[in-house]
Amino acid sequence: MTPLADSATAPPDISPLLQAVARWVRRVGVQRATVVLVGLSVVASEVLTLAWHLVSGWSLQSQGLIIAALVPVPIASLCAGYTLQLIVALDQAMRRLEELAMTDSLTGVRNRRCFMQVAALEFERATRHARPMAVVLIDVDHFKAINDRHGHQCGDQALIEIARACQGTLRKTDLLARFGGEEFIVLLPETGQREAVRLAERMRNAVAADLRLPDQPRPGAVTISLGAVALSRSTPTLDILIQAADQALYDAKRSGRNRVHTQPAPIEA
Incomplete structure (x- = not known):
């Protein structure tokens, strides 16, 4: 831990x-x-x-x-x-x-700009050649409460450790980036819906098992919610795919947090 x-x-x-x-x-x-x-x-x-x-x-x-x-x-x-x-x-x-x-200065993972550039190329390749692809959007549960109770330095350290834990579960071809604030996003090339959910669960379990707060003797006080969506042949744009992952993330939050939700990729804008 x-x-x-x-x-x-x-x-x-x-x-x-x-x-x-x-x-x-x-x-x-x-x-x-x-x-x-x-x-x-x-x-x-x-x-x-x-x-x-x-x-x-x-x-x-x-x-x-x-x-x-x-x-x-x-x-x-x-x-x-x-x-x-x-x-x-x-x-x-x-x-x-x-x-x-191309790097987030706090966590050391890629930043939003880098992610969007790489993901745009991967989206074009996947749609042109009918290859699978998925994205996972991640949000830290109760992050504001962590900052309010333990201070922003502890919150920053939580983001660093979450990035490290998630990175440790991913493959070499996957791309983890900080998307903004307490949100991260993962690009999963050559990955369908089932495999995307499996990888999202691995990240969720890694964070829950590894991180604890200063006043918590056991891990589990820091958790993440995730929305995983795979590309369909009719998904029009990368932005629409990310919006679908964001909706799945919202559903995970609304359902109690510390879980993975998914939904079919939209077929039209």
């Missing part, structure tokens, strides 16, 4: 300078940005090489020796190396920023 202890979850810091440069790279494009950066490195290498020759020649003229041109200084290689390091750092920063843009 997992007690809801105090904790905080925050994304790792990214240099503000790298963020600014990454935004510039995103705006102008990686290819153009690379050309600009390499061009700047070449200009910098020429300036530094000229300065080296001037300083070296001046310092040795008193001895009658002009050997600046004979001193090979790999300034261009040095600048090119730093440019390559900068490009690699920018690429890593951009990838990290893209990851953060």
Whole structure:
């Protein structure tokens, strides 16, 4: 069992300078940005090489020796190396920023934006090829009471633990996301109605068996309600499918909470 202890979850810091440069790279494009950066490195290498020759020649003229041109200084290689390091750092920063843009900062699962993008592609694939697909909408029971009684930090920790418990029951192909507030949503590719209900029950049981509140000696004080709906061949849009899951979730709440409800997917808008 997992007690809801105090904790905080925050994304790792990214240099503000790298963020600014990454935004510039995103705006102008990686290819153009690379050309600009390499061009700047070449200009910098020429300036530094000229300065080296001037300083070296001046310092040795008193001895009658002009050997600046004979001193090979790999300034261009040095600048090119730093440019390559900068490009690699920018690429890593951009990838990290893209990851953060798709991730819920509190729970670490995907966010609503990411879910809708992935689900839209999966919906198109499933409808085009007549493949099964389902969504499960999840709501934390009595979440406001948890916040009011134990504080928002405990409520946040409850969301983190619920996400962890649900994620642990899912398959690699499934996508769990925080949909907003105390709601989560799961995309189940290649999944019909019966299997969707079975997976929803696994998530419900995992949360009920694993989470407890600070003043509760046993788990079971934190529960979830779930609405599971599978795609039908006549379901017109992804939004209609999610609305059906929301209605099934509402029925689960109205029937006493801590349960899974389902209903046929609508066949028209």
